[in-house]
Amino acid sequence: EEVRVMWYSDGVEGEVMSDLLDRFMEKNPDIDVILDNVAYQVVSEQLPIALEAGNGPDIARVTNLKAQSEHWLDLTPYVADPAYWQENFGDKADWMRPDGSDAITGFMTQLTLTGGFANATLFEQAGVALPGADASWDDWVAASAEVAKSQGLVAAFALDRSGHRLSGPNVSFGANYIAADGTPAPIDDGVKAFVTKMVEWTNGGQNYRDVWVSAAGSSYRAAAEDFINAQIPYYYSGSWQIANLATKIGDDFDWVATGSPCGSDACSGMAGGAGLVAVKYTKQPEAVGRVMDYLASEEVVREFTERTLFLPAHKNVVASGGLNFDTDSDQVKAALSAFVEASGNVAPNAAALPAWKWASAYYGALVTRTGQAMAGELSLDEAFDRMNADIAEQVAQENQ
Amino acid sequence: MGRIRLESLRKSYGQVEVLKDINLEIEEGELVVFVGPSGCGKSTLLRQISGLDRPTSGNIFINENDATNVSAADRGLAMVFQSYALYPHMTVRQNLAFGLQNAKMPKAEMDERISAAVEMLEIGPLLKRRPGQLSGGQRQRVAIGRAIVRDPTAFLLDEPLSNLDAELRVSMRAELSALHARLGATMIYVTHDQVEAMTLADRIVVLRAGKIEQVAPPITLFEKPVNKFVAGFIGAPNMNFLTLDDVQPVLGNVGVPAGATMTGIRPQHLSPAETGLDMTVTLVEALGTETVIHGVLGSGATILVTVPGHVKTSKGEHMTLNVDPAHLHFFDADELRVEAA
Amino acid sequence: MGRIRLESLRKSYGQVEVLKDINLEIEEGELVVFVGPSGCGKSTLLRQISGLDRPTSGNIFINENDATNVSAADRGLAMVFQSYALYPHMTVRQNLAFGLQNAKMPKAEMDERISAAVEMLEIGPLLKRRPGQLSGGQRQRVAIGRAIVRDPTAFLLDEPLSNLDAELRVSMRAELSALHARLGATMIYVTHDQVEAMTLADRIVVLRAGKIEQVAPPITLFEKPVNKFVAGFIGAPNMNFLTLDDVQPVLGNVGVPAGATMTGIRPQHLSPAETGLDMTVTLVEALGTETVIHGVLGSGATILVTVPGHVKTSKGEHMTLNVDPAHLHFFDADELRVEAA
Amino acid sequence: MISNEKTTIGAVLSAPVRWLAEAIDIPMRWWQGIAGRPGMISFFLIPNLLIFGMFVLVPLFINIVYSVTGGTELFLSDRSYVGGAHFNRLLECENHFNPNSCREDLFWIALWNTIKFVFTQVSVMIVFAVITALILNGKIRARAFWRAVFFFPVLLSPVVVGLIWQWMLQRQGVFNFILFQFDAQAINWLTERTWAFGAAVGVSIWAHVGFYVLILLAGLQAIPRDLYEAAEMDGTPPARAFWRITLPLLWPNLLVVIVLALIRAVQVFDEVYVLTGGGPGTSNLYLTQYIYEVGFASILRNPGLASAASLIMASILVVLTLAQLGLTRWKDKK
Amino acid sequence: MKAITFLTRRRGGDTWHWTDVVTFAWLGFGLIIMFGPAIWLVMSSFKSPAQLAEFPPTILPYVSETVEVPVKGTMKELPLYTVTTEGEAPRELAEVRRVGIIANMVDPADPETVIKVNINDRTPVRRVGLALENYAKPLRDFNFGLYLWNSVFVTGVATIITLITNSMAAFALSKYDFRGRNAVLLLIVATLMIPISVNIVPLYSVVSSLGLLNSLWGVILPTVATPTGVFLLRQYMLTIPDELLEAARMDKASEWQIYWRIILPLTAPALAVLAIFSVVWRWNDFLWPLIVLSRKELFTLQVGLNTFAGELNVQWHFILAMTVATMIPVVLVFVFLQRYITAGIAGTGLK
Numbered sequence A: 001e002e003v004r005v006m007w008y009s010d011g012v013e014g015e016v017m018s019d020l021l022d023r024f025m026e027k028n029p030d031i032d033v034i035l036d037n038v039a040y041q042v043v044s045e046q047l048p049i050a051l052e053a054g055n056g057p058d059i060a061r062v063t064n065l066k067a068q069s070e071h072w073l074d075l076t077p078y079v080a081d082p083a084y085w086q087e088n089f090g091d092k093a094d095w096m097r098p099d100g101s102d103a104i105t106g107f108m109t110q111l112t113l114t115g116g117f118a119n120a121t122l123f124e125q126a127g128v129a130l131p132g133a134d135a136s137w138d139d140w141v142a143a144s145a146e147v148a149k150s151q152g153l154v155a156a157f158a159l160d161r162s163g164h165r166l167s168g169p170n171v172s173f174g175a176n177y178i179a180a181d182g183t184p185a186p187i188d189d190g191v192k193a194f195v196t197k198m199v200e201w202t203n204g205g206q207n208y209r210d211v212w213v214s215a216a217g218s219s220y221r222a223a224a225e226d227f228i229n230a231q232i233p234y235y236y237s238g239s240w241q242i243a244n245l246a247t248k249i250g251d252d253f254d255w256v257a258t259g260s261p262c263g264s265d266a267c268s269g270m271a272g273g274a275g276l277v278a279v280k281y282t283k284q285p286e287a288v289g290r291v292m293d294y295l296a297s298e299e300v301v302r303e304f305t306e307r308t309l310f311l312p313a314h315k316n317v318v319a320s321g322g323l324n325f326d327t328d329s330d331q332v333k334a335a336l337s338a339f340v341e342a343s344g345n346v347a348p349n350a351a352a353l354p355a356w357k358w359a360s361a362y363y364g365a366l367v368t369r370t371g372q373a374m375a376g377e378l379s380l381d382e383a384f385d386r387m388n389a390d391i392a393e394q395v396a397q398e399n400q
Numbered sequence B, C: 001m002g003r004i005r006l007e008s009l010r011k012s013y014g015q016v017e018v019l020k021d022i023n024l025e026i027e028e029g030e031l032v033v034f035v036g037p038s039g040c041g042k043s044t045l046l047r048q049i050s051g052l053d054r055p056t057s058g059n060i061f062i063n064e065n066d067a068t069n070v071s072a073a074d075r076g077l078a079m080v081f082q083s084y085a086l087y088p089h090m091t092v093r094q095n096l097a098f099g100l101q102n103a104k105m106p107k108a109e110m111d112e113r114i115s116a117a118v119e120m121l122e123i124g125p126l127l128k129r130r131p132g133q134l135s136g137g138q139r140q141r142v143a144i145g146r147a148i149v150r151d152p153t154a155f156l157l158d159e160p161l162s163n164l165d166a167e168l169r170v171s172m173r174a175e176l177s178a179l180h181a182r183l184g185a186t187m188i189y190v191t192h193d194q195v196e197a198m199t200l201a202d203r204i205v206v207l208r209a210g211k212i213e214q215v216a217p218p219i220t221l222f223e224k225p226v227n228k229f230v231a232g233f234i235g236a237p238n239m240n241f242l243t244l245d246d247v248q249p250v251l252g253n254v255g256v257p258a259g260a261t262m263t264g265i266r267p268q269h270l271s272p273a274e275t276g277l278d279m280t281v282t283l284v285e286a287l288g289t290e291t292v293i294h295g296v297l298g299s300g301a302t303i304l305v306t307v308p309g310h311v312k313t314s315k316g317e318h319m320t321l322n323v324d325p326a327h328l329h330f331f332d333a334d335e336l337r338v339e340a341a
Numbered sequence D: 001m002i003s004n005e006k007t008t009i010g011a012v013l014s015a016p017v018r019w020l021a022e023a024i025d026i027p028m029r030w031w032q033g034i035a036g037r038p039g040m041i042s043f044f045l046i047p048n049l050l051i052f053g054m055f056v057l058v059p060l061f062i063n064i065v066y067s068v069t070g071g072t073e074l075f076l077s078d079r080s081y082v083g084g085a086h087f088n089r090l091l092e093c094e095n096h097f098n099p100n101s102c103r104e105d106l107f108w109i110a111l112w113n114t115i116k117f118v119f120t121q122v123s124v125m126i127v128f129a130v131i132t133a134l135i136l137n138g139k140i141r142a143r144a145f146w147r148a149v150f151f152f153p154v155l156l157s158p159v160v161v162g163l164i165w166q167w168m169l170q171r172q173g174v175f176n177f178i179l180f181q182f183d184a185q186a187i188n189w190l191t192e193r194t195w196a197f198g199a200a201v202g203v204s205i206w207a208h209v210g211f212y213v214l215i216l217l218a219g220l221q222a223i224p225r226d227l228y229e230a231a232e233m234d235g236t237p238p239a240r241a242f243w244r245i246t247l248p249l250l251w252p253n254l255l256v257v258i259v260l261a262l263i264r265a266v267q268v269f270d271e272v273y274v275l276t277g278g279g280p281g282t283s284n285l286y287l288t289q290y291i292y293e294v295g296f297a298s299i300l301r302n303p304g305l306a307s308a309a310s311l312i313m314a315s316i317l318v319v320l321t322l323a324q325l326g327l328t329r330w331k332d333k334k
Numbered sequence E: 001m002k003a004i005t006f007l008t009r010r011r012g013g014d015t016w017h018w019t020d021v022v023t024f025a026w027l028g029f030g031l032i033i034m035f036g037p038a039i040w041l042v043m044s045s046f047k048s049p050a051q052l053a054e055f056p057p058t059i060l061p062y063v064s065e066t067v068e069v070p071v072k073g074t075m076k077e078l079p080l081y082t083v084t085t086e087g088e089a090p091r092e093l094a095e096v097r098r099v100g101i102i103a104n105m106v107d108p109a110d111p112e113t114v115i116k117v118n119i120n121d122r123t124p125v126r127r128v129g130l131a132l133e134n135y136a137k138p139l140r141d142f143n144f145g146l147y148l149w150n151s152v153f154v155t156g157v158a159t160i161i162t163l164i165t166n167s168m169a170a171f172a173l174s175k176y177d178f179r180g181r182n183a184v185l186l187l188i189v190a191t192l193m194i195p196i197s198v199n200i201v202p203l204y205s206v207v208s209s210l211g212l213l214n215s216l217w218g219v220i221l222p223t224v225a226t227p228t229g230v231f232l233l234r235q236y237m238l239t240i241p242d243e244l245l246e247a248a249r250m251d252k253a254s255e256w257q258i259y260w261r262i263i264l265p266l267t268a269p270a271l272a273v274l275a276i277f278s279v280v281w282r283w284n285d286f287l288w289p290l291i292v293l294s295r296k297e298l299f300t301l302q303v304g305l306n307t308f309a310g311e312l313n314v315q316w317h318f319i320l321a322m323t324v325a326t327m328i329p330v331v332l333v334f335v336f337l338q339r340y341i342t343a344g345i346a347g348t349g350l351k
């Protein structure tokens, strides 16, 4: 039997996966697992069309888990031990199944958490102390601005152009996206508070304009390169950058992961990640179940996590600790543990978002309109109005 | 194929009526020459016959079958285009071979035909060249070659020798004549060259402004042109047209036919004499074997005389000319021929 | 401009050497005609003079200035192309006006020049047409018009009248001649037409295979060709070349010059007589004003005779021909002319 | 002129093809005999029209259906009819010249941006392409090399194009480095509206001009040389020869260039998207990006809206092209 | 200098015509603006990821110099730096480790003495060097041969079909007069207008219902009916004199032969252009194959190449290297085909 896995890679995980599958096939000669390495774009843009048409691979690594959950296969009858799955992946299971269902559709290959990185060397050179663990956004921006000024840098900080990145801080300032009935709530004061700050910081030159202003719509832009080049002392991105920073910065400067700065209500980041799910349209669900069982097994998850430097999503792996990450960089190890630690700070409003169907609609509106406000095309009030309108259009369309 | 009959053929390009009611019958194996002033419709008529163009009205019969709507390829004619229309991307050899290949001719026969044509046209060294690398006359010869290799039953030749030198032209003319005799193919030949027309034609068709003026064997045309236009058009230099008054001195004993208002005398038929027309020489053109003398009569009418050899005369001198009355042509007020009584 | 001097001009296209060491001097205001067999290099030579092509070696002097590398536009000549090269997207009028507009000529003068040319060329009704809508001869006239409207100091005309009918050709020839006289412009004229060459030229340049064979005024060329090639090439029909044995009967009292191995007699210089060469007629071509009789001598040599008028003779009949010894040409073993003693 | 050497290589290579074509000729003649020339016309047209119909017309038709139905479903039968709702949504405006007053403000921003972009890019690019083609067609050495130089960017994928230019135009890129050498103020090429628009236009010209240069080069080759010779004899200055000889005779091919350039400019997307992401703000947001985001990129896709937008865009193009073609016909008639 | 004289030739012989000046200026400009980025691209494909991210970028790829120095008894590879402290001559030291803004460095000649240096006083010693790994790794891991074959197949077949069908249609549309001709033409031009990205979803359903998903034919067929090609060829064919066709008809050529023996050779320049375009397009096609092909054994190079683009990270060093590698075949095709865009000859057969 042939099982097709559609897989995209940000780093080395494709190779690791391929190794793991080779081992599986050695033990299970009756199943031929083929790893189709594709671009992320395929998963984000082409896979949905294929799924709509009732096509698709047998297993796929997907980030847009919730919105497409109707296409995932309920693995409960096909896995050896559903209880194991419930136990170890149960807390994230809602992220990838329709509301109200208790299906087992897959598991998270990795967890991500948004958070900041600081260029410790720059801070040191500027003689500015790194703000402490519960420093606020204002503290961080002020400190970074001082560094930037003394070191002649282009900006104090940068935050990836992404609704997901924006949402952690929003929640920290008290935002709640989800109305009581589960539909999108109107833009509230929490969002307004942080977005207003961001716009001010942009106008004031603290926020790195090039990331947010130089793009339109919901385009994603990262500022990692600028951080790597020591152009910005503080960078708010996420745990997935660790490996990237480690290879590209090398020994050029010291950097630390800082977790998420605090807002008025919390010091929350946003969780996220990619899940491996089985697709409903498969012809051989049993084989798929066996593959999934193998990949979800504790030792495989552990090895995968260690070799890819990802944050694990397996309850027992997390709980038992002792992960021996495959790196000899102390910075990386420190950063990883900083993120693990910060994962405890995720506020409930943020934690609810990955499993919320309208999150993407909300993110899109946030990015598009905040970007316009930063570029001076819309006033803040207009921007908030447009966000509400955009979200409403999406909801209306869905109900068509 | 062979017999071609055109019935009230008309052709207009938009507003311009180029052919006006052409009726003509061409016998199998006949060599017909079309002559006429530039732009009179000779090429257009050829295109109708070839099938490349469809007449606006009228019919074309080939061997008594209505061929008006038969495509060019199916009429099985060969044509030499006035503009040559050689295939620019093919070598001379390929140009010649193209039509034969279309007929799926065996290679050996093809080679034979091509070498025969090449020899006749003296284009042996050019076989590997492309049209762009040929001189004007060489291109024209290739164009002829392309038509003759095909041994068609009828040829349409549009000024095929116009860019050749006199020597080559004479030999080509002879070759075409021999070809015609050998193949018995019908030939329709357009030319501006009087000698070609006279020597080649079984019959000459004189066209003017899209109308046929006269169809006749060459000598008839020369000796009995039906009207002033044909008389003037055939023969080089042109016939002299003079009023009856002008020629009074030489009319002496000839009876002027009734209705005649004008006489025509060919320059070659005038000769210096004791008495006759008195001419003042205005220009002398020595052509080697003959001399053309331009002059004016007392009345102011211009006159041309051709005399054999090299004549010693010059501008301003006087000459007295006479003419054999048998060579006088008479035309009436409508410019139609009037037979001498 | 005016004087043109060519110094050891050579031109090769790849391997093919088309012009071989051409030396020629053309006086200001002179009308020089280039003649030669098809493909001998006439057009190529014209292109070198015009500046459209650069010679492979050698120099071109215009008014004693080395113009070898001067661009065509700066030489200020006008040219009639053998292929016409009319601008297909412009009307006839625009074709004519184009060169004048380039010279920023005032509109009034332009109109005047164009209407003069149009009248001369009889293309009045065609002014609004495009070249694609013209007949071959009409195109050629437009091509001539394009050159003459510019009143250049020198003209290069490549077979400008080849597609015109006899009548028009005569009048165009006269017009060109008049134009030449009026403008005093140097003219270089390529033609295959003997009459044109003889009547127009101040001097004729005879080319063969890229070499100049003779440069001389027409009558000299006709009467004293320097070699057999020139003798044969000038004059239509071709000169008869006969061995001394063949012409023995008519040599009678003429001293054969030393070294001569061959005689040449023009067909026009032979005439029926009581005694002389005995010829069997093989073909009679009646041209109206004259008759060309083809025949063979006893030795088997072919011979051509032109007699004025319409001669009643036919294939197989015998004729006896005589020739005025003054019209005999002699050539030696190298085909060079030998003067009669 | 094509050299002999090449012909022989070509002859060897094409021998089987030639044999095939000759073989085809036999049934073709037979068919021509039956169907006549009209039959041959359909023969020549049908293969293309079949594929064209299947893969262009049918999807186009489906697209039209999409534009009047809602939902994210793919199959027509699953989609609900919404009538003109998408069109209404797109076209609802208080003032069409002020995108902010429109319900779909981004659509209108994109539309006006596109119009501005098209006019600038197409006009500049065509001038550039014509000049380049003329120069490459002239008597220069190493012509193949120079052609490759100008054609090279066409070989690159839009992503790479965007990337290269981002590198050159970014804050610390080469351009600013050069400005720095001249003690000039650095320019934020990609974050200032005017510069960023200029950059987008420039980069898209850079990326595509080679394409048009090639078409024009082929067109220039089709102009008989002797016309230039005639023009030279007529004492025509080069510039005038260009306007009066080259341009009119190049016209059929220039028309291809204009139409294609127009269409591609309206469809501008990839490289500009990579370069500026549509920014700064929305100043480089063009219709295709809008359609792409609505129809694909946003997780809640709205294919119906995207189709409606694309149909509006296509109809604008059709009008523009018809105007173009009408112009030619008028020219032909003249 | 030789190259320059070779590349330069002037119009007016020895004098400078203004057109010469324009030509040289233009070509020079082209060389820098059009071609400069190509050089950067090739150079960049040899840079390590860290160097790619570097500001300000360098043209040439560099690698850092290292030395083997015994540290605490074991030999270690240490990076070399040039250190310039005030009042001292610059020297080359190896860095043992860096703590904050102070680097502990040693002189390779004297590895025992640790020198503390402010990090701003040192610059790495680098030499030009190639990160061949950018090429080696993908070529090793990546089923390059298979992808190459798929790409060649798709490109070759699609180009051939495109050339044949488009030229046939263009012939019909340019050289015959028939009713509906303008309608067909208009339809073709009009459909050019629909942006590909919009048609993709409907096209997907068509291809899917024809069962062409995950088949190379599914990639080939939808692309070959390009209206562009028909339009391009048709306009070019308009410039071929009709008289040549007439001559061929007199030569008893069938319509097919006129197409094949007369029209096609004379359209060679435009065909070459279309062939180049088709090859470039099909070779670089990305979006559509991405949709149709989801099995790796069918991937084309571009699709394969794209797997280096993740959600959060794009591995540019591999993408650039593979871009350069995959460009080579099209460059060769271009160089081969462009020569056919020479000397139009259609007009020379006529007087």
Ligand SMILES: Nc1ncnc2c1ncn2[C@@H]1O[C@H](COP(=O)(O)OP(=O)(O)OP(=O)(O)O)[C@@H](O)[C@H]1O
Pocket: B132, B133, B134, B135, B136, B137, B138, B163, C013, C016, C018, C036, C037, C038, C039, C040, C041, C042, C043, C044, C045, C082
């Ligand atoms: N591009 C070329 N390549 C090779 N040979 C050429 C080329 N152009 C002309 N020739 C050859 O050069 C010779 C001279 O050509 P040219 O056109 O000057 O002849 P011409 O005297 O004008 O002949 P015609 O009276 O037939 O026009 C011819 O033999 C011709 O085949």
Ligand SMILES: Nc1ncnc2c1ncn2[C@@H]1O[C@H](COP(=O)(O)OP(=O)(O)OP(=O)(O)O)[C@@H](O)[C@H]1O
Pocket: B013, B016, B018, B036, B037, B038, B039, B040, B041, B042, B043, B044, B045, B082, C132, C133, C134, C135, C136, C137, C138, C163
């Ligand atoms: N496409 C056209 N549109 C309008 N008029 C045309 C067209 N083609 C030819 N004519 C006109 O038709 C007339 C006849 O042309 P045709 O070519 O038959 O002349 P011709 O007798 O061959 O002349 P020539 O001896 O000069 O070649 C000419 O007056 C010409 O201008």
Ligand SMILES: [Mg+2]
Pocket: B042, B043, B044, B082, B158, C135, C136, C137
């Ligand atoms: Mg004609």
Ligand SMILES: [Mg+2]
Pocket: B135, B136, B137, C042, C043, C044, C082, C158
């Ligand atoms: Mg010539």
